[in-house]
Amino acid sequence: MSKPEIVKPESTKPKEQFVQSVFESIAPKYDMMNDLLSFRMHKTWRKFTMQKMNVQQGDSALDVCCGTCDWTISIAEASKTGSVYGLDFSPNMLSVGQTKIDRDGWQDNITLKQGNAMDLPFEDNTFDYATIGFGLRNVPDLEKTLREMQRVVKPGGMVVCLELSKPTWQPFKGIYYFYFQNLLPLMGRVVAKSYEQYKWLPDSLIAFPGREELAGIFRNIGLQQVQAYPLTGGIAALHIGIKEKQHV
Numbered sequence: 174m175s176k177p178e179i180v181k182p183e184s185t186k187p188k189e190q191f192v193q194s195v196f197e198s199i200a201p202k203y204d205m206m207n208d209l210l211s212f213r214m215h216k217t218w219r220k221f222t223m224q225k226m227n228v229q230q231g232d233s234a235l236d237v238c239c240g241t242c243d244w245t246i247s248i249a250e251a252s253k254t255g256s257v258y259g260l261d262f263s264p265n266m267l268s269v270g271q272t273k274i275d276r277d278g279w280q281d282n283i284t285l286k287q288g289n290a291m292d293l294p295f296e297d298n299t300f301d302y303a304t305i306g307f308g309l310r311n312v313p314d315l316e317k318t319l320r321e322m323q324r325v326v327k328p329g330g331m332v333v334c335l336e337l338s339k340p341t342w343q344p345f346k347g348i349y350y351f352y353f354q355n356l357l358p359l360m361g362r363v364v365a366k367s368y369e370q371y372k373w374l375p376d377s378l379i380a381f382p383g384r385e386e387l388a389g390i391f392r393n394i395g396l397q398q399v400q401a402y403p404l405t406g407g408i409a410a411l412h413i414g415i416k417e418k419q420h421v
């Protein structure tokens with residue numbers, strides 16, 4: 174008798190392939206689910222981040238893992254005349270993003286590219302900003318991604334990461350983890366009709382470094398003046414680092 178074929182569950186596929194398939198499938202509902210699952214808190218976090226970035230007219234930026242381009246568009250609005258790129262490996266996420274860019278009239282300022290966050294298709298020292306929003310958790314090698322972001326910003330330029338994080342204060346931590354690990358995937362199943370995809374969210378946070386640890390990684394790769402801001406009790410965090418002026 175021949176051996177039965179072993180069907181591997183999705184989560185044992187290589188991370189990159191699995192993550193890509195997740196975002197390909199949830200793309201049409203991503204924005205709606207983002208509002209719902211974060212109780213629209215992501216909008217406040219994005220606003221705070223833009224204040225800290227202080228983008229000036231004409232500044233250039235690369236938004237890595239841009240997805241449906243909320244942050245990409247905010248940067249273009251602040252920069253007005255600068256060129257802004259968005260990069261993502263999911264064609265479906267990019268397609269939703271492009272529709273929003275066209276709708277808002279930013280097609281002359283924003284260029285979308287399909288590509289990998291760990292191997293950015295840009296020259297060294299190109300941008301004033303490299304940003305990554307809720308993307309670093311998803312990449313197989315976060316340090317490589319941050320090094321790539323550092324490579325493509327100009328000396329003195331800013332590497333910015335807005336990401337979910339791990340609250341440290343009990344009992345808030347307990348309530349949060351209960352919501353995140355149990356209720357959130359359930360809401361994903363009921364509203365977006367996909368359980369496995371929304372189960373990925375809490376799973377991806379388990380292996381992700383906490384706020385101080387991530388700040389340490391920013392420093393280790395050579396970023397300067399590193400700042401780490403906890404958001405909403407540490408549910409999310411904003412990390413900012415500056416590329417050294419004499420970076421070689």
Ligand SMILES: C[S@@+](CC[C@H](N)C(=O)[O-])C[C@H]1O[C@@H](n2cnc3c(N)ncnc32)[C@H](O)[C@@H]1O
Binds near residue numbers: 244288
């Ligand atoms: C949670 S979404 C965030 C989208 C957007 N930045 C935002 O703030 O809403 C994560 C995005 O990262 C993309 N992504 C994950 N891993 C990637 C990689 N290795 N290279 C490029 N894009 C990646 C996914 O396709 C997805 O669009």
